[in-house]
Amino acid sequence: MPDLGKLCLAIALLLAIYSIFANIYGARRGRADFIVSARHALWAMCAMVTIAVITLWNGLLGSDFKLEYVASYSSTTLPTVYKFTALWGGQQGSLLFWTWLLSIFTSIAAFQNRRRNPDTAPYALAVMAGVAIFFLFMLNFVTRPFDLLSPVPAEGSDLNPLLQNYWMAIHPPSLYTGYVSSTVPFAFGAAALITGKLDDSWIRSTRRWAIVSWFFLTLGNIFGARWAYEVLGWGGYWAWDPVENAAFMPWLVMTAYLHSVMIQERKDMLKVWNLALIGLAFSLTLFGTFITRSGVISSVHSFTQSGLGPYFLAFLIAVVACYTALLIWRSPDLRSPAEFESYLSREAAFLFNNLVLVGIAFAVFWGTIFPVLSEWVRGVKITVGPPFFNRVNGPLALALIFLMGVGPLIAWRRTTADRLVRSFAAPVALGVAAGLIAVLCGIHEWYAVTGFSLAAFVLGTIVVEFRRGVSARRHMVSEPPARALVNLVAKNNRRYGGYIIHLGVLAAFVGIIGSSFFKMEVKKSVAVGDSFSIGSFTLKYLGLDEHENAHLEQATARLAVLNYGRQTTVMTPAKLFYKRQQQPATAVAIRSTPFADLYVVLAGLDDNGNRATFEVFLTPLVIWLWAGGCLMAIGTVVVMWPNVRERAALAVAVGRGRAEEYAGEAAPGGGR
């Protein structure tokens, strides 16, 4: 079986190389047969990589320890679900998984464009094949997933205990999907530059791909935060670790891109900016991979570090250099007549939103690479951690939230002062009221007060928008409020889905403020029967349960939790010890309510468990961060939902027989 995997990867590499030449030759010479052949080669490449993935999964599930990868990241006692997820638990497997996703997305793009975008699609597919060649080269020659061990060990080393968690089953695939799907809009952007077809057709063709990428980057970041919250046992969810930063930066840039393309669709402006943004988003995904694999900057994600850094750096430099050269080459053709009337316009708000988003991305990038710069320039190692990122990004986040409220309520082109007052009076009043209430409740942190105030303001603007829409529908078609609301969202899904996403961002923002500014923490060592308090909670140590299986030893403490003196639940934090890796780990206990999370860590045991040390956090509002993530995901699904009206308009425009083919991607620039 390992030979089959090796063979498939070698053939996949050859097919990717062939498809580049066939695509380019076919496009330049007008040879449709070559383009068809290139498409078939890409599908065959996907099939080959799929077989390689199945082969590795087969090895993992069958504990085939003659495969070095299986011996390094699995064991006979590893639960089956983690044998499955071990595919992305190590270096070679995660690269193979990445390549698999890339080959699938390339195949889908090839299928979607078999009759569409005849001028640009071959070049876009060639670019995607080029990216695939890099990864296949790595898998064939540098970091091989099918290398064999001799002698064959009787047992594997097991998966890193930190990865034996259900969030790790979905966090990396989400993030990788987000990373890899950004290749499609990038490739079409590059193809537009190569061919000179610089209208917004490349944006329309890849709009859903960009949203899919953003959707999975959002999920990937949220799942990663939840993993850190549950697994790392420090009561937090975001440590501004370089690898976290590397996942956050493409999300920020992709968010900026999704806003600025609306200006190009609407006003045919910002062509260079949009092409630059998508290039930057893709480059940042490569940068993220470089950071994760290189070990240049120390990170909590060190389980995938290796000597691959120079390869990724070289590829990253090549991508950035080629793309920048293309942008410069085409810059005379990218100039478009721009019209701008007022700073009080939606396009102005979107541009400033772009500035802040890219500004935050730059701040994160700068903070991430600054230790390396410091070592180069001064020869002094320094650390750039949470205090830096919080202090620099805090004010920027407030500005971003403010713009999130302003943008949707002001019109394209310009807004009159009268309309501005009418639109903003209620939200501003709500914001001021929220700020006052916060102060009256004893909150004196200016950042928290401003944050709550701005959150209320933005909530007000969103409510005003929904109220306006519902009211208009009720007047026009006499619908009851609930049906008017549903129809409003269904018929303007792009716009109102966007507002749902904004609501999600808002909820997450409130969760971040609450959990950052008002967290309480207590560490206590208590004997069985003793109690201690945090906030309104009293925790009583009831005793310890121990059990053991072939895979791990577990000591679970039982704590009765009383809120205002009344018992509410029993929490069971645990200490784990993974036998094969000889590593301890914590299993935290969390009791979530809309107001606060009670988070208990079993920090230590003495006297055969008769005495235990607990670290307890009371973290307000943190649940809203996860709820915000869910809302963002729901909003994105609403945005992507096929719009009936859009399809009907396209059917009229291009003839009923071809409507299906076009409706999949082409989305007129309406909406927001």
Next chain:
Amino acid sequence: MRVGSKRIAIAATLVLSLAAAPRAFAAVRTTVNQVSQGLTCQCGCGLTVANCNHPSCSFSVPLRGEIEAMISHGETREQILTYYRRKFGEKILSAPTTEGFNLLAWTMPFVAIVLGAGFITLAFTRWRAAPIAPEKFSAPAGPPAFDSDLRRRLDNELKENR
């Protein structure tokens, strides 16, 4: 109940809920956490001393104990950070200092944003100065017009489907 009274009741409920929420999290600070957030764990985890995820870390666990003792002796956050900086060097601090080359770390993001804002303002000024074609002024927003290639392709496809 009249509509006005209903609204007042809803508003009062909202205000009371908002007022109740912060009671659950009145700001009580743990100084050990404050101080240890300012220090980076040296065990290789890359996290702060407050956040190190190794349950029995040989660096962060004793350090937190030391910090607790220093706080009980009345030392301030700054004094404790200075002590550890002298002991371990600059790498122990979880944020760059605000002196010398490190100032670049703090200022560059804001300089970049100010430059970006300046660039946008300049672009706006130029765009505003540019005359706007009257037909563009009244053009409704929506799908762009078909270009000649697309029009020809559409005609061909309509013919095919007739």
